[in-house]
Amino acid sequence: MPKNKSDASAGDTAKKRRSITMENKLEIIKRSEKGETPSSIGRALGYNRSTIATILKDKGRIMEHVKGHTPMHATIITKQRSGLIVEMERLLTIWIEDQNQRNIPISLTFVQEKAQSLFNDLKAAHPREDDCNEEFGASRGWFNRFKERANLHSIRVQGEAASADVSAANNFPKILKAIIDNEGYMPEQIFNVDETGLFWKKMPARTYISKEETCAPGHKASKDRLTVLLGGNASGDLKLKPLLVHHFLNPRALRNVTKASLPVIWRANTKAWVTATMFEDWFLNHFVPAVERYCLRENIPFKILLLLDNAPGHPNTLADLHPNVKVVFLPPNTTSLLQPMDQGVIASFKAYYLRRTFSQAIRATQKDQMTLREFWKNYHIYDAIKNIADAWAEVKETNMRGVWKNLCPQFTEEFLGFTDEEISATRQAVVTIGNQLQLDISENDIIELLDSHGQELSNEDLMELEQQMAAFSEENQDLETPTLKKFSTKRLSDAFHLVEAGMAKLEEQDPDTERFTKVYRTVTDGLRCYRAIYDEIKKSAVQTSLDAYFKSPAAESDSIITVPSSSTSPSSSTIIV
16 A cells, blocks of 8 residues: 655644744854854754754855845845955954954944945955945945844944943942942952953064064964953952963964963953853853852852953853852943953053063073074964963062052052052063063053053954964864873983083072072972872883783793883883792
């Protein structure tokens, strides 16, 4: 008998096919980039996991067509438009998102001016026959259509640019003091964190290296900006481990490094921004455990007040994530006036980072070991991470306490606090080091460089950003599975001998025996962890060789076995059995 065919038109069990618009697809892709899994996205939007996976697999083609002005309500990909306007709108979208990510309010007029400026610069930079006659006017009608095409409904664009709200900044400390007094918070229990951009490989503009890079084709390494989240408490005695967000999770310089062992919390996304999902992960898995350990150590109640600005990466749901942590948001447009980390901590950190980088360059170029160009070319993100950690460690407790004077003056009334002279002294030190490197720079050059970290993306920055991302992708896409670093007894032994030789040279020159003894003891104590690793490897090697010997048939007639003293050393020791 022939098989019965199911009647798709009969009954309610037949499934109806759901169309997925470009706006839906873009929402799926954005959720994925924020760290959500296909399963969670499917549950939230009402699609099967397989459907979500298929869309994410086709992400590249979808994004290209979305950027090419595909209407958001469309269900299929249509032929995309081309031209300078398309390129301009793609870069303008990045600029708008960057402004909002850094909690900088923008106006409609500002967006229109930026759009026109970008179009003019693109036209001047890429004169092409098919585009030479293309014209553009940044009208309000264009903006409304652009906003629809780019799906920027959630972006805050105001009629007029907002300035710092002095009135709210004056009133909020009184409101905050009432919260602190009513709930009995101590300075040790009150925390603030803030994100900042850092051009980790950027020289002052007047240096010959920067001038050479400006003339060089292709992407510029100095434009590689990452985001660092820094924070601590009002008593100044706890600085949180920095959160660092880079463009790539596995850059070449970190391929042999265990990221959990880095002195920063390493995260990545394509734009190197702190997203809401990433911030929640930091909050639950890093901030809460760190402050809980601190409270236990200091024997104070685990009751925390966390103060944040209204950046897009700080979700309102934070207040519900942990019962022992109260989250309070600063009033809009008061960050520059109230945010503690923005009152000198971040500025000090960046100055210390630059000084450390320049000091490394001095050491590397001494005795003609390498030129400054060679040092800068070989300065990679792993070097930057170590300098970021060292610069953060260098920020003083007095600095961490003094910057709360605008927000919590009751904690700093009898405390002189932090002054701009400390940052100025660090800038002068950078100038001195820079001139030793024959860079011919002034303090104004250093001020300009440090200020550039927080400035908006220029047209040149935006045009180079895509080139930079393409170059990073090409550099890192074919990396093999990382092979982690390993210890060997031979190389550890060599390192110990080098340290001893260095200490002997210091002892020969130092007339102060007490000073040398103190230094030697400090170095020896610091090396104990490596000597323990050395002993463990040797012990393991001996045990492995003994096990292999006793399992061997030849063991019955042999009374002497030879066990290598290390896995890499050709030397041996004799054991009588």
